[in-house]
Amino acid sequence: MAAGRVLGVFAHVDTTVMAIRELRAQGFTDFTVYSPVPVEEIEAVLEENRPVSPVRLFTLIGGLTGTITGFGLTIWSALKWGLVTGGKPVVSIPPFVIIAFELTILLGGLSTLLAILVLGKLPALRRSPTYDPRFTVDHFGVAVTCSPDRADAAGRCLSQAGAEEVRR
Amino acid sequence: MSQEAAPRPPTYADVNRDVIRTLEPPSPAYFGWMTVVALILAAGILAWTYQIYMGMGAAGKRTPQMWAMYITTFVFWIGIGHAGTLISAILYLFRARWRTSIYRGAEAMTVFAVLTAGLFPLIHAGRMWFAYWLLPYPNQRYLWPNFRSPLVWDVFAISTYLTISVVFFCVGLLPDIAAIRDASTGWRKKIYGVLSLGWEGTDRQWRHYRRAYGLFASLATPLVLSVHSVVSWDFAMALVPGWHSTLFAPFFVDGAIFSGFAMVLVLIIPMRYFWNLYPYITDKHLDAMGKLILVTSLVLSYFYVCEAFTAWYSGDHFERASLFWKATKSYAWAFWLQYFCNSLAPLVLFRKRARTHTPTLYVVSILVLIGMWFERFNIIVPSLGHDFYPYTWGIYWPTVTDTMIVIGSFAWFFILFLGFIKVMPSVSIVEVKETLPHPVKEAHH
Numbered sequence: 001m002a003a004g005r006v007l008g009v010f011a012h013v014d015t016t017v018m019a020i021r022e023l024r025a026q027g028f029t030d031f032t033v034y035s036p037v038p039v040e041e042i043e044a045v046l047e048e049n050r051p052v053s054p055v056r057l058f059t060l061i062g063g064l065t066g067t068i069t070g071f072g073l074t075i076w077s078a079l080k081w082g083l084v085t086g087g088k089p090v091v092s093i094p095p096f097v098i099i100a101f102e103l104t105i106l107l108g109g110l111s112t113l114l115a116i117l118v119l120g121k122l123p124a125l126r127r128s129p130t131y132d133p134r135f136t137v138d139h140f141g142v143a144v145t146c147s148p149d150r151a152d153a154a155g156r157c158l159s160q161a162g163a164e165e166v167r168r
Numbered sequence: 169m170s171q172e173a174a175p176r177p178p179t180y181a182d183v184n185r186d187v188i189r190t191l192e193p194p195s196p197a198y199f200g201w202m203t204v205v206a207l208i209l210a211a212g213i214l215a216w217t218y219q220i221y222m223g224m225g226a227a228g229k230r231t232p233q234m235w236a237m238y239i240t241t242f243v244f245w246i247g248i249g250h251a252g253t254l255i256s257a258i259l260y261l262f263r264a265r266w267r268t269s270i271y272r273g274a275e276a277m278t279v280f281a282v283l284t285a286g287l288f289p290l291i292h293a294g295r296m297w298f299a300y301w302l303l304p305y306p307n308q309r310y311l312w313p314n315f316r317s318p319l320v321w322d323v324f325a326i327s328t329y330l331t332i333s334v335v336f337f338c339v340g341l342l343p344d345i346a347a348i349r350d351a352s353t354g355w356r357k358k359i360y361g362v363l364s365l366g367w368e369g370t371d372r373q374w375r376h377y378r379r380a381y382g383l384f385a386s387l388a389t390p391l392v393l394s395v396h397s398v399v400s401w402d403f404a405m406a407l408v409p410g411w412h413s414t415l416f417a418p419f420f421v422d423g424a425i426f427s428g429f430a431m432v433l434v435l436i437i438p439m440r441y442f443w444n445l446y447p448y449i450t451d452k453h454l455d456a457m458g459k460l461i462l463v464t465s466l467v468l469s470y471f472y473v474c475e476a477f478t479a480w481y482s483g484d485h486f487e488r489a490s491l492f493w494k495a496t497k498s499y500a501w502a503f504w505l506q507y508f509c510n511s512l513a514p515l516v517l518f519r520k521r522a523r524t525h526t527p528t529l530y531v532v533s534i535l536v537l538i539g540m541w542f543e544r545f546n547i548i549v550p551s552l553g554h555d556f557y558p559y560t561w562g563i564y565w566p567t568v569t570d571t572m573i574v575i576g577s578f579a580w581f582f583i584l585f586l587g588f589i590k591v592m593p594s595v596s597i598v599e600v601k602e603t604l605p606h607p608v609k610e611a612h613h
Contacts, residue, residue, distance in 0.1 A: 012609040033371040036180060036347070037601045038378050046371050055379040059387070073304060077312035085316060095316045098398060102324040105391045109332040112380045112387070116339060117365075119376040124366030131368050133350035136343070138180035138607060162609060 004148045007130040007167045008158030009139050013039050015162030016140040020045050022157050023144060032130065034141035042140070055115040062111025063104045070100025130167075139164075178447050180607065183600050187344075187593045188351050190443045194590055202586055205579045212576010215569045216291060224294045226569045233552045233564035238292035239402075240544040241574045244427070245285030245581070246326065246399055247420070247540065250392055251428020252278025253333060256340070257388035260381075266456050268599035269448040272344075273439060274432045275337045276594065280584040281431070282330045284577050289322075291573060318401045325398035332391055336384045339377075342367050344597045396424045403547060409490035410551035413478065419471040426464035426510070427540035430533035433457055435585065437526050439594060448595055451524040458523030461536065465514035472511060486556055498563050499550040502542045509539020 010016040016033065020042070023031055033042055074096040082090045116122065130143035142163075144154040155166045178186065219226045229236065252274040259267040290296035302323045304313050313320045346367035349360035367373065400420035403411040413419075433454070440449040479491040494503050513535040522528045553562050566574075588594065 011607060013606040014608045014610055034369050035371070035374065036369060037598050038374040039606060041606070042371065043375070043378075046375070050375075053376050053379040055376050056383060059380075059383045063387075074315040077304065077310075078315065080310040080312065085314065088316060092316055095321065098321045098394075099315055099324050101394060102321075102328045102391075105387050105394075106328040106331060109335055109384060109387050112383050113335050113339065116376055116380045120373040122365040122367065122373070124368070127366065128368060128370075135369050136347035136350045137184045 004146050004151055005130060005143065005168065006146070006151050006154040006158065007132070007141055007143045008155075008161070008163035009132060009134065009141050009165040009167070010162065011139055011164050012162070013041055013140065016142060017041050017045055019142050019158050019161035019163065022161050023142070023154065026153065026157055028144050028146055028150075028154055028157075030145040032128075032141075032143045032145075034131065034135040034143070036136050036138060036140075039140075053119070055112060055119060058111045058115035058118075059108050062114075063108030065111075066103035066105070066107030067100050069107070070103035071096060073103075074099050177604055178600075180601050180604065183448075183597055183604070184347055184351065186445070186448070187595050187597050187600075188348060190445075190594060191348065191590060191592075198586070198590070202583070205583045205586065208579035209576050209583055212573050212579060215572035215576065219291070219569050219573070220294075220296075222569075226567065227573070228564060228567035228570055230562065230564070232555070232560045232562045233549050235292075235548050235552060236564050237545075237566055237570045237574050238288045240541065240548050241577055242285050242288035242292070243399055243420075243544045243548075244541050245281045245288070245577065246329075247396060247424030247427045247544075248431045249278040249281040249285065249329070249333065249428065250396060250421070250424035251432050252276070252281070253336075253388050253392040254425055254428070255432070256336065257385040257392065260385045261389060265603050266453055268603050269445075269595050270432065270436055270453055270457075271599065272340065272596040273436050273589075273594045274428075275333070275340065276585060276588050276592075277428075277431060277435055278333050279330075279337050280581050280588070281428075282326070282333055283584065284581045286326060286330060287577065287580070289326075318398070318405045321398045322402055325395045329391060329395045332384075332388055336388055339381065339384065340596065340599075341592060343369060343377075344593045347597050348593065393421055396420045408551050408555050409484070409486040410479075410494070410547065413475070415471060415474055415478070419468075419475070422464055422467045422471065423510075423540060423543060426461065426468055427537060429457055429461045429464065430536035430540070433461075433529055433533040434537065437530055439589065441526075445595060448600055454526070454529060455520070455523045458517045458529060461532070462514055462517040462523075465510060465517075465536075469511040472507065490551060490554055493554045494546060494550045498553075499546065503546055503550070506539050506542045506546055509535040510543060513539070 008019055010019065016035075016039075020031070020033065033046065035042060075091050078090050078092075078096075084090060128143075130141065132139065132141060135141050142158060144151075144158070146154055151168060155168065159166050227236075227238070252271075255267050255274040256271045256278070259271075289302075290299050293299060302313065302320070313323075315321075342364060345360050346364040346369065349357055349364050352360055397417035397420065400416035404413055404416035406412060436449055437454075440446060476491060479487040482488075494500070513532055516522045516528065516532060522532075549564050553564060555561075
């Protein structure tokens, strides 16, 4: 494992939260937290100084693209061949709303998927060096990246918080 | 309540173990069932081949009942899917925690039901190699679909529904596949590793994932309500007596959810029994499902009453004649069977004991499925068979070919579902864990 990477493996949520707080107090900023489930306590600590996830921006842009595409396609194609059916206007907005609605949901959903992949850096071909299979079962992990000379301090910090295991 | 009803709640590791246990090599009985289902499916495929070769006459398609069994079964399967989305999206937004252990099975049911439903317009269209005509694609002659046609709305609604359901389903599976990856070895580990997309459960991944999941649920909620509304407009936009009603959209959506819940019970009761999932799928879950079936049944009965009342009160001769014909003539048996299965039989669920008694729930669910299939049959076949003009009246009876295709569709659905439950976690590992108490060192209250 490269120097300057320290992993603490925790069995409990409260010890994990304590470790995160402690690391931050000591000036460590670059760390990754692994958890088998999303835990609100952990999220609350991490979200303290982070902007809201930009996933919603993807959804919004995708959704609006869908709306525009839906109306654009229906109106443009109706005008291309202006056939009057059922005595209705060639550009009949109410039925076109349905197409626009469905495309809003479709593209909104697909761009949300894109957001998960892009923002979550997926697909990842290789496991990261600090990953441990226990993190999908019942253990939590805090991996700190720091300069090699501070690794000892990070390791101490993790074990003091209650890490079951500290690895470098 | 008895004391033994509150055993130690499962731990995180228990959940992983119990769910991964369901993926152990299957028993001979499983293969036996698979063989039976596969043979039925083969018969269905054979019938479809015969229909393609002989033409639509082989399926008993004659005017006036051109829609007959295929569209009945199409609407039936689309409806089945709705309960899955309701459980996975709407109940998620309402933070109904009991949904967590059944939502994966229900969502798989949705995806497979929509995949089954999607076959029927193709089978029904006859020349399914021209199915792409339904889609808008650039062409030299500026020929575009008629976007004022409900059938085109349907194409958009169903394909969006299928896509979003599949995406929602796969996104939900992602962290669970990672858990299976970490528990498996050899070639299985490789396959699950690829399918998990390298999920690690980092804070960065969870952060965006959680946001996205909420957004998916918010997108799927209006979608699911729109899909069956659009399907209902396939009928309601036409002038056929018995179809031309503003009631149809909510009527269809409610019926869809009703039948879907019945299918969820049909699937999860055996799963719970065979895999001993009692700690996860408890009587409380069955009770909640029973209540939902009861509520949707009562709403449906209300719609039935409205439907009959408006037919009478409208004073419209054709509406009245259509209803009278349905209730008393050739298809009267199907008409009354529908009321028995959908309005009367579920009333037994008013009793709490019935809602947790699995044989009762199972029988009610099967009756509901039969009733809901016949409801769609009654909307389509007798209405088309008795419209404005005696010259166009007619009786339809199923042929061997279309019956085999319809039965084959059930086999197709079950083969997908049976296959799924042996390769993927049919109970969500992550979501079940989320409802458990988190492991903490210091016990504080």
